[in-house]
């Protein structure tokens with residue numbers, strides 16, 4: 028008989044995981060404390076943007092293989108496996124990950140399970156969390172319950188969430204005892220048959236692999252951006268530098284795109300949570316470089332604001348600035364810790380007349396910053412602009428050519444925050460165009 032699976036937390040990770048589990052043929056119930064989200068998902072409506080996911084969701088809601096609920100009682104003894112994909116955001120005091128949602132999910136489950144079940148953590152957590160939860164389960168579980176625990180971190184990227192879930196580049200399982208591994212081999216049978224590498228290890232290693240991967244990616248981006256700071260001062264071409272580095276297969280070209288830096292719901296919070304955790308362990312000296320990675324990343328945003336002011340000859344106040352892109356990356360509507368949104372807000376706070384346009388992110392940005400102005404489309408955003416900023420590399424922005432904008436803007440000035448435009452073409456058309464890592468006269472201090 029097919030396994031029954033619950034997925035607790037139906038955000039970017041959980042909704043994707045639930046729909047993909049249904050696609051693999053399992054009976055799935057997604058659980059969330061957000062009743063509005065559950066209602067939307069139950070109707071087959073995805074409350075966020077993720078390519079390919081709406082079709083999968085609708086298909087399996089219609090087939091009856093995928094349902095959603097707010098009620099833990101419905102899943103506690105129904106499912107063989109409970110995946111936990113609730114949020115682990117940065118704590119309000121800034122120190123480490125907020126584990127309340129993970130703890131609450133484990134408590135809600137443990138207090139209700141009476142038979143055999145496997146709980147599988149997928150959320151990104153500080154090392155030591157699984158072992159602590161094991162203790163909570165042992166203390167709180169009913170005498171008739173037999174609950175195994177595993178940690179199976181998730182490596183999907185937003186924008187590619189379905190493909191990454193269906194065809195992951197590796198599977199990592201932290202577990203004690205063979206039950207968890209056997210059940211998870213059944214869940215991931217299709218990927219394993221396609222020779223996806225499987226790493227079975229202990230809790231601590233599984234938790235650390237996840238944060239190490241994100242720390243490495245963040246470090247790679249800040250590494251190239253630190254060189255962008257050098258080429259901005261002395262000259263040189265950061266993209267050529269990255270290309271040349273990337274030919275060394277030990278280094279690789281991926282994640283060496285200089286720009287406005289990394290954002291999103293994971294890389295920034297994960298490097299901060301990792302620093303907080305090693306500090307708790309008395310090991311802050313081991314990861315001091317991550318503070319630098321964070322600082323380099325945040326300096327990118329500040330630089331764009333100063334560059335804008337400089338290109339406007341210090342007349343930023345009242346200037347019409349078109350901001351193209353507000354999500355942290357293309358093909359996502361996610362604006363969590365988005366460099367683009369942060370830059371738009373900084374410019375607004377500095378007195379510029381900012382008009383933002385993003386193909387999918389306007390609503391989420393407007394929820395966070397209702398005072399910013401949002402355009403319905405690109406022509407509206409750039410109309411009469413004194414300066415255009417391209418901050419998220421959506422396909423429609425990458426495809427821009429000077430002729431698209433020249434009759435509508437007030438001044439031919441553009442900052443290419445993602446180095447995706449053909450600079451020569453714009454210069455030939457009479458534009459002042461500045462990319463990231465491009466040599467520029469010294470900028471004034473902070474605004």
Ligand SMILES: NC(=O)C1=CN([C@@H]2O[C@H](COP(=O)(O)OP(=O)(O)OC[C@H]3O[C@@H](n4cnc5c(N)ncnc54)[C@H](O)[C@@H]3O)[C@@H](O)[C@H]2O)C=CC1
Nearest residue numbers: 036038039040059060061113114115128131132150151181
């Ligand atoms: N977004 C991504 O691309 C990836 C996220 N992750 C990790 O996955 C976790 C979730 O991230 P996202 O999906 O982005 O977050 P999210 O904020 O989109 O979704 C979290 C969901 O959990 C729900 N929730 C909170 N407490 C709950 C509870 N006690 N019971 C049931 N539902 C509850 C929330 O209502 C929300 O819908 C985080 O630890 C994140 O670091 C890992 C890999 C990729």
Ligand SMILES: O=C(O)[C@H]1O[C@H](OP(=O)(O)OP(=O)(O)OC[C@H]2O[C@@H](n3ccc(=O)[nH]c3=O)[C@H](O)[C@@H]2O)[C@H](O)[C@@H](O)[C@@H]1O
Nearest residue numbers: 181182183184185248282283284288289290291293355356
């Ligand atoms: O833990 C997570 O949630 C996920 O975090 C990242 O995925 P994601 O946040 O979706 O996006 P990425 O593609 O990693 O991009 C992150 C940020 O880095 C920026 N970036 C990326 C690459 C690059 O060369 N330069 C650069 O500035 C992007 O613009 C974006 O703001 C990881 O890539 C996933 O493996 C991981 O599962």
